[in-house]
Amino acid sequence: MTNTTEEKKFRSGFVVIVGRPNAGKSTLLNHYAGQKIAIVTSKPQTTRNRIQGIVNVPDAQVVFVDTPGLHKADSALGRQMMREVAAALEGVDLLLLMVDATQSGRGPDEFVLQRARNFEGPVILALNKVDRLPRPKLLPLIASYANAYEFAAVVPISALKGDGLEELIEEIVKRLPEGEAHFPEEQVTDQPERFLAAEIIREKAVDLTYHEVPHALAVIVDKYEETPKILKIHATLYVERDAQKKILIGSKGEMLKRVGTQARKELEKLLGSKIYLELYVKVAPGWRDNPQKVRELDWHVQLEELAAEGEKEEFDLGDEE
Numbered sequence: 001m002t003n004t005t006e007e008k009k010f011r012s013g014f015v016v017i018v019g020r021p022n023a024g025k026s027t028l029l030n031h032y033a034g035q036k037i038a039i040v041t042s043k044p045q046t047t048r049n050r051i052q053g054i055v056n057v058p059d060a061q062v063v064f065v066d067t068p069g070l071h072k073a074d075s076a077l078g079r080q081m082m083r084e085v086a087a088a089l090e091g092v093d094l095l096l097l098m099v100d101a102t103q104s105g106r107g108p109d110e111f112v113l114q115r116a117r118n119f120e121g122p123v124i125l126a127l128n129k130v131d132r133l134p135r136p137k138l139l140p141l142i143a144s145y146a147n148a149y150e151f152a153a154v155v156p157i158s159a160l161k162g163d164g165l166e167e168l169i170e171e172i173v174k175r176l177p178e179g180e181a182h183f184p185e186e187q188v189t190d191q192p193e194r195f196l197a198a199e200i201i202r203e204k205a206v207d208l209t210y211h212e213v214p215h216a217l218a219v220i221v222d223k224y225e226e227t228p229k230i231l232k233i234h235a236t237l238y239v240e241r242d243a244q245k246k247i248l249i250g251s252k253g254e255m256l257k258r259v260g261t262q263a264r265k266e267l268e269k270l271l272g273s274k275i276y277l278e279l280y281v282k283v284a285p286g287w288r289d290n291p292q293k294v295r296e297l298d299w300h301v302q303l304e305e306l307a308a309e310g311e312k313e314e315f316d317l318g319d320e321e
Helices: 025-033 076-088 110-117 135-148 165-173 193-208 242-249 251-271 291-296 299-309
Strands: 011-019 051-057 060-066 094-100 123-128 153-156 218-226 231-239 275-283
Touching: 011 025, 011 110, 025 051, 025 060, 025 165, 051 165, 060 165, 076 291, 094 110, 123 135, 123 165, 135 153, 153 165, 193 218, 193 231, 193 251, 231 242, 231 251, 242 251, 242 275, 251 275
Parallel strands: 011 060, 011 094, 094 123, 123 153, 231 275
Antiparallel strands: 051 060, 218 231
């Protein structure tokens, strides 16, 4: 008897996630990866770098590339973030456009749609946060986007609750090219643990602070030392003004202590190791408008410097007090 069942071929490819700040891109990436690899806060423009999350499903490997939220850049940092988006779009197999359905009351977001129009390849639209949208408004919203652009698929989802994510990954996989996996099955991200530590520290500081501090904040891990019994991490939190530094440190150091405690606990859980965490705060005046300092804070650049010079004890951007 002849077997007419066609053998399913393995598929793999790169999928870039693009959308406005707070559209839920990092939440989606973390859900698929099964662990936190991108920080998530309620404050906009949290993601500043491209972050790859590697997801293995039956007969496929999907490499998601999370990107900074699309916005009109008005600083060196903002321009660097938009360059990260542009770089992420080069050479990928599929564009996943993510839209916050609750923010689409006036119809399709033309600023976001322009990225789809400039992309040469399939584009899938994920309408996120549909659990917060009254059902009578969902179908007209889907229709308005379908009329604005010919998407390969439109999938309503809730990245936070997990609704629709199986359907979304199925739509993605069937449009990826056939080919072998790009990464080992056990690998979940391309970012080093050193960078993940810096991002977790920044996440906690962003969540706990207010006013302009979250946007003026950058974190660099100066020392990352693994010993048989404990992982030692020394990190510097950079802000732009003395007033921001005072907020971040808090009365008698209480705020910085809270940041450190929350970050240490989450890192111990993520990395499976006991951690000694020491934090410093420095002022780097106007770093967001200084292209050189923005570049120095990019983790890709930090890795290049470490590779070239060996383990570097400190990336000094400002005056410590």
